[in-house]
Amino acid sequence: MSNLTNQSYVEAVSSSISQLFTKLVVAIIILLLGFIIGRVLGKLVRRLLADLGVNKFMHRIFRVPVYLEETIGIIVSYGIYFISILQAFQYLGLAVAMVHIISAIVIILIALFIILAVKDLIPNLFVGIYIHTRKRIKPGKMLKIKGATGRIVEAGLLDTKLETSSGNIIVIPNVLFLTVPYKVSKR
Numbered sequence: 001m002s003n004l005t006n007q008s009y010v011e012a013v014s015s016s017i018s019q020l021f022t023k024l025v026v027a028i029i030i031l032l033l034g035f036i037i038g039r040v041l042g043k044l045v046r047r048l049l050a051d052l053g054v055n056k057f058m059h060r061i062f063r064v065p066v067y068l069e070e071t072i073g074i075i076v077s078y079g080i081y082f083i084s085i086l087q088a089f090q091y092l093g094l095a096v097a098m099v100h101i102i103s104a105i106v107i108i109l110i111a112l113f114i115i116l117a118v119k120d121l122i123p124n125l126f127v128g129i130y131i132h133t134r135k136r137i138k139p140g141k142m143l144k145i146k147g148a149t150g151r152i153v154e155a156g157l158l159d160t161k162l163e164t165s166s167g168n169i170i171v172i173p174n175v176l177f178l179t180v181p182y183k184v185s186k187r
Contacts, residue, residue, distance in 0.1 A: 023091065023092055023093070024092070026091060027088040027089075027091050027092050028088075030084055030087050030088045030091060031084055031085065031088050033084065034080060034081060034083065034084020034085070034087065034088075035081060035084065037080055037084075038076070038077040038078070038079075038080030038081045038084065039077055041076055041077065041080060042073040042074060042076045042077030042078075042080075043073065045072055045073045045076045046069050046070060046072070046073030049068070049069040049072060049073070050069050054068050054069050054072075055067060055068055055069050061157075062125075062156070062157055062158055063154070063156040063157070063158065063159075064156075064158055064159070082106060085102075086099055086102075086103070089102075120173070120175070121158070123174075123175045123178075124157075124158045124159065124173050124174045124175050125157055125158060125174075127174040127175050127177055127178055128155075128156060128157035128158055128159075128174045129157065131155060131160075131174060131177060132155070132157070136184055137152060137155050137160060137177070137184060138152065138155055139152050139153055139154060139155060140152065141184050141185065141186060142184070142185045142186070143160070143162055143172075143182060143183070143184055144182060144183045144185075145172060145176060145177075145180055145181075145182035145183075146172075146176065146180045146182075148162060148164070148170050148172070149162075149164065149165075150162030150163050150164040150165070150170060151163050153169070156174075157174075158173070158174060159171050159172060159173050159174055160172045160174060160177075
């Protein structure tokens with residue numbers, strides 16, 4: 001009888017190890033497929049947006065290089081990577097709380113990334129809109145701000161470009177017009 005118990009115990013352990021190994025292999029396959037699909041779709045989105053000319057369009061609007069095609073492609077890729085990781089965890093039977101914790105951490109990291117990426121863009125954009133509505137700072141006028149003096153050659157939504165008497169171009173973020181005293185004259 002003891003031999004039969006040992007044999008059933010060995011079979012149970014062997015069966016458990018086999019099931020665990022099968023689950024690990026399937027989870028790895030889910031991860032690999034997710035990474036392949038994420039990479040392919042990320043590149044496809046980048047190409048599609050490049051064909052539409054999104055970066056060129058945004059550059060014309062904001063007059064600064066904008067890499068929206070690459071950024072959206074990366075977001076799509078990482079989104080699919082994240083979903084495949086969640087699916088692999090779910091298949092392995094990991095606790096739902098762990099998946100929720102990982103999801104919360106990733107969402108917080110993405111939010112921090114977005115906040116840090118646009119922290120300078122938004123104030124400069126609002127001041128740029130304000131400048132354009134007041135029409136006080138426009139090309140051709142002279143500007144003195146924070147030790148720099150020159151003729152305004154471009155007043156964009158995000159920055160203002162001055163040409164100094166020596167021919168150098170100085171780029172001034174529009175937010176400085178709120179924080180630093182400046183003087184505008186006709187010539």
